[in-house]
Amino acid sequence: MFHHLKLLRQAGLGAFGLKLDVNKAYDSVEWDFLHAVLLKLGFHSHWVMLIMNCVKTVSFSVLVNGKPSIFFNPTRGLRQGDPLSPYLFLFVSDVLSSLVRKACSVGWLSPVSISQNGPPISHLLFADDSLFFLEASVSNAYNLLYLLKAYGVASGQQINYSKSSLYFSPNTPIIVIRVIAALFGIVAVSNPGRYLGLPTIWGRSKCAALAYIRDTVSRKLQGWKQQILTQAGKEVLIKSIATAIPAYPMNCFRFPKSLCTQIASQIARFWWGNKGAHGIHWKSWLSLGFSKAQGGMGFRDLTEFNQALLAKQGWRILTNPSSVWVMMLKHRYFPSVSFMEARLGSSPSWLWASLLHGRELLKSDTLWRVGNGLHISVWDSNWIPHMQEHRLTPPPRADSTISVSSLIDWSSLSWDLTSIAGHISVDQSRAILAIPLVNSSVPDKLIWSLNKSGNYTVRSGYYAAHLKSSQMVLSPNSKLVANSAYEASSEFLRVVIKTKCPQASSLPSRPPPKPKWLPPPPNYIKINSDASWSSTEVGLAAIARNCDGVVVGGSHLSTSAPSPLYAEALALCLSVHLAQKLQADKFLFESDSLQLVNLLQHSSPSSDWVVMPLIDHIRDLTVAIRSYSWTWSSRLANQAADHVAWLARKKCPADWLLQPPSSLSHILLFDAVHAPT
Helix, strand or coil, X not given: CHHHHHHCCCCXXXXXXXXXXXXXXXXXCCHHHHHHHHHHCCCCHHHHHHHHHHHHCCCECCEECCXXXXXXXXXXXXXXXXXXXXXXXXXXXXXXXXXXXXXXXXXXXXXXXXXXXXXXXXXXXXXXEEEXXXXXXXXXXXXXXXXXXXXXXXXXXXXXXXXXXXEECCCCCXXXXXXXXXXXXXXXXXXXXXXXXXXXXXXXXXXHHXXXXXXXXXXXXXXXXXXXXXXXXXXXXXXXXXXXXXXXXXXXCCCCHHHHXXXXXXXXXXXXXXXXXXXXXXXXXXXXXXXXXXXXXXXXXXXXXHHHHHHHHHHHHHHCCCCHHHHHHHHHHCCCCCHHHCCCCCCCCHHHHHHHHHHHXXXXXXXXXXXXXXXXXXXXXXXXXXXXXXXXXXXXXXXXXXXXXXXXXXXXXXXCCHHHHHHCCHHXXXXXXXXXXXXXXXXXXXXXXXXXXXXXXXXXXXXXXXXXXXXXXXXXXXXXXXXXXXXXXXXXXXXXXXXXXXXXXXXXXXXXXXXXXXXXXXXXXXXXXXXXXXCCCEEEEEEEECCCCCEXXXXXXXXCCCCHHHHHHHHHHHHXXXXXXXXXXXXXXXXXXXXXXXXXXXXXXXXXXXXXXHHHHHHHHXXXXXXXXXXXXXHHHHHHHHHHHHHHHHCCCCCCCCCCCHHHHHHHHHHHHHCXX
């Protein structure tokens, strides 16, 4: 926003940004006001009474000449340090936000918009740090001042105008600047300083603007040098504090490479120094940034860490397009294209240039998970997970509007590559055919391919950035030496453990009983499922049995799957389809894949992005079943389904259910006879 104000130079009304400072924000909250706000928000009166009792029962004692005086009770304010206080203060500050929004809606205040069709921004509040952006008119200033005074009288919040600042766009007339500054009693400044610890106005030198980060790290290191630390202690301090200090501003802005080098040099001197003296740097800082398995110490490279953090903000743009800040950027920088296709543009802010730097990390490993294929371009999108480039090379005069949905035959739930067969290779065709399809109601989703859950993480992003640089720097010989040293140390630990710990064979033990198939309760049908997986072909099987162990239904299928877990999920889906055909309403679905059962019972954020659409599809299929549950069994207790799945991958007889092979009959008879009753 301040960058937009800085660029307003054409003749016009102008705009201003007001940064407010509140005197003792927590200590000056009126209790009666807080009580009224909580009731107005609809909280139950009894709950409000309990909260106010927590607020009002606090007492203080002042140290006088080193001795505590008598305790006294305050009449207003929120206790700082109490975990409840920040949330209560948000309710208080929300009143000011509501007043400003209401004033903007009725025309009392005129907010600022950074583009013609972009969302108007009138204020930004974070706890007691407030920013207001309005058109530079006397009426706007007067109305805002009236709202601030009314809010202050009611809530007890008092504005410290001497510590607040006003910033005007260059096209604001001088007379208007003087009148508004005099009305507020605030001095107009050319640089509003920092907001939430970050610079608001950038000059030509980015290093000068971010020098305070380097100085903060230097002060920390100087304080530690006065202590006697081992190398292990230094390692902990460097990883947990020194390289973590720049993380907050690195989330928003790209650090100049020279600044990262300066900070890394300070940390390297601390690492090699001894009791305040400069030590010999036996290895370069670059080599210390490699993992310990590669012969390094695992110290972060600040440049790569900076890019990984910026890529996280780029991922938020891709996955949360309805956020206000994302809509602002879209209307300003990429109104007609996607973020992945956006350009730097004219007069960009340093924030936008930094986000595009983070986007470069996302481009290579971000791809679309195929759902219905409507939003994925065949030639212009990354959508093939089993290829290094994740996309097809477009032929001359390729139609970029062709979507992946045109390549799917939903009637047979299979791929139809006839229209592009002449433009792709055999390997590309095989990679596309390996992409699983669920149904046409599953939407397409953007995923990060380097993380199992499909969501971008700074850890995986840093790994991707560091891998690219380490491949260019680390020679094969150094890799061999590092891996050999790592394997040697691991072997040494195994030998020590083996010699110190008693052998398991020397301890008396009884072999555990072999698990057996358990029949379901009366009126239930248990359906066991399993998959026999290979990279080229998969066999699926589902066998339904009642409480007497009698087979009441079964199904098998030969298909393909990208992973064993996906194959197990396909087998369970086959079980649900079998249950829909049987005349029953109570089922137990049993699988020997514990990971699959856990995903069905409770999905976690780290769930596999490939298999999750199929998991959701299985849940949708079971909605019509009256009673069901997912259970896990050992592979030894699931031998019948395992054997049929193996037959399905080889050559299963068509009448295996009516006339099962002797090998299957033996398993079914064993389960029915030996299962406990």
